[in-house]
Amino acid sequence: MISLAPLHSFALNYQAADILTFDSVEDLREVAKHLDIFNKPHIILGSGTNTIFSSDYNGCVIKLESHGLSTHQDDEYFYLTVEAGYEWHQLVKWTLANGIFGLENLALIPGTVGAAPIQNIGAYGIEFSDICDYVEYLDKHSLEIVRLNCDELHLGYRDSIFKQQLMNKTVICKVGLKLKKQWQPITSYSGLSGLNNANQIFDAVVALRQSKLPNHIKMPNAGSFFKNPVIDKVKAKSLRLVHHELPLYAVTAKQFKIPAAWLIEQCGLKGRTIGDIAIYQHHALILTNTKSGTGAQLLDLVELIRNSVLKHFDIRLEPEVKIIGQSGELDMDTL
Numbered sequence: 001m002i003s004l005a006p007l008h009s010f011a012l013n014y015q016a017a018d019i020l021t022f023d024s025v026e027d028l029r030e031v032a033k034h035l036d037i038f039n040k041p042h043i044i045l046g047s048g049t050n051t052i053f054s055s056d057y058n059g060c061v062i063k064l065e066s067h068g069l070s071t072h073q074d075d076e077y078f079y080l081t082v083e084a085g086y087e088w089h090q091l092v093k094w095t096l097a098n099g100i101f102g103l104e105n106l107a108l109i110p111g112t113v114g115a116a117p118i119q120n121i122g123a124y125g126i127e128f129s130d131i132c133d134y135v136e137y138l139d140k141h142s143l144e145i146v147r148l149n150c151d152e153l154h155l156g157y158r159d160s161i162f163k164q165q166l167m168n169k170t171v172i173c174k175v176g177l178k179l180k181k182q183w184q185p186i187t188s189y190s191g192l193s194g195l196n197n198a199n200q201i202f203d204a205v206v207a208l209r210q211s212k213l214p215n216h217i218k219m220p221n222a223g224s225f226f227k228n229p230v231i232d233k234v235k236a237k238s239l240r241l242v243h244h245e246l247p248l249y250a251v252t253a254k255q256f257k258i259p260a261a262w263l264i265e266q267c268g269l270k271g272r273t274i275g276d277i278a279i280y281q282h283h284a285l286i287l288t289n290t291k292s293g294t295g296a297q298l299l300d301l302v303e304l305i306r307n308s309v310l311k312h313f314d315i316r317l318e319p320e321v322k323i324i325g326q327s328g329e330l331d332m333d334t335l
């Protein structure tokens with residue numbers, strides 16, 4: 001059995017049946033050809049910062065730890081080719097050190113490059129979709145390498161084709177990024193305004209994140225636990241009649257995003273604990289494992305939050321993290 005605690009940032013103390021780690025997609029493909037690993041229970045894992053194991057897992061954890069990075073350029077763009085196992089934050093630092101700008105707003109997002117397209121990572125005004133050129137993956141069925149261009153990935157708010165049609169069907173092995181040489185700072189977020197140097201923006205984003213979010217290495221957590229719900233205009237209007245302070249951010253002319261943290265706070269849940277699982281007292285969207293939390297405690301707290309928000313606002317919160325049970329991902333709506 002393999003200990004899962006060091007393999008995911010929420011660090012619940014469970015075990016998996018097995019683990020396979022590969023240095024290259026070619027090695028992974030060879031093993032898959034001979035051992036049929038993709039037809040047995042398994043999960044592809046990066047750094048486990050968006051994944052929580054809520055019990056022992058009766059399958060094999062597969063990690064692709066290829067770390068290659070190369071670049072080329074034309075008059076307009078720098079093109080980066082980055083392999084799946086490269087750590088995202090290290091990539092951001094590497095680009096700045098090499099005079100390539102455009103990733104600075106995405107500093108300090110934990111996890112691997114291979115996982116970045118899955119939920120279209122984003123922060124401080126930029127999403128992966130803004131800088132994506134293409135993604136290459138190993139098709140688990142055909143064992144062929146397939147390339148999809150950015151416009152084929154259906155990238156949306158914490159969403160992509162890898163959470164829809166291609167869910168559980170691929171191992172992302174390579175990501176292509178495209179960064180404009182004519183760099184423009186993105187400073188719409190408070191705390192960044194007035195900055196026009198990429199290194200300063202990087203430093204400011206790092207400082208802002210460190211002041212708001214608990215360090216997952218010191219205080220196990222999985223970042224934002226729920227997605228910010230998107231509601232239509234009619235619902236927004238009717239909620240505002242009752243909750244005058246309701247914060248609304250326009251997504252389109254007809255859709256609005258509401259901060260899930262605000263909804264949880266309004267339910268009086270900030271700081272609430274069940275056993276060793278807590279709603280972080282400085283940020284209601286973050287759940288933490290304060291000591292020796294269990295999957296049952298986590299699921300109870302998630303249910304309490306979802307039921308409270310549903311009762312107060314008639315809004316169903318959707319988890320942003322993947323919660324894995326004994327046989328695979330749990331469907332929170334059927335628990």
Ligand SMILES: Cc1cc2nc3c(=O)[nH]c(=O)nc-3n(C[C@H](O)[C@H](O)[C@H](O)COP(=O)(O)OP(=O)(O)OC[C@H]3O[C@@H](n4cnc5c(N)ncnc54)[C@H](O)[C@@H]3O)c2cc1C
Nearest residue numbers: 046047048049050051110111112114115121122172222223
């Ligand atoms: C403190 C903290 C702050 C965070 N802040 C942000 C933020 O600001 N913005 C944001 O968007 N996210 C944020 N996150 C979430 C997380 O950083 C991202 O989702 C990140 O992309 C996860 O990378 P990972 O390698 O840890 O993925 P994992 O948790 O290992 O995997 C996530 C999902 O992707 C799949 N997967 C992983 N690698 C591959 C692959 N090579 N091929 C196919 N499937 C794969 C897994 O099966 C799983 O379903 C934060 C998390 C933490 C802990």
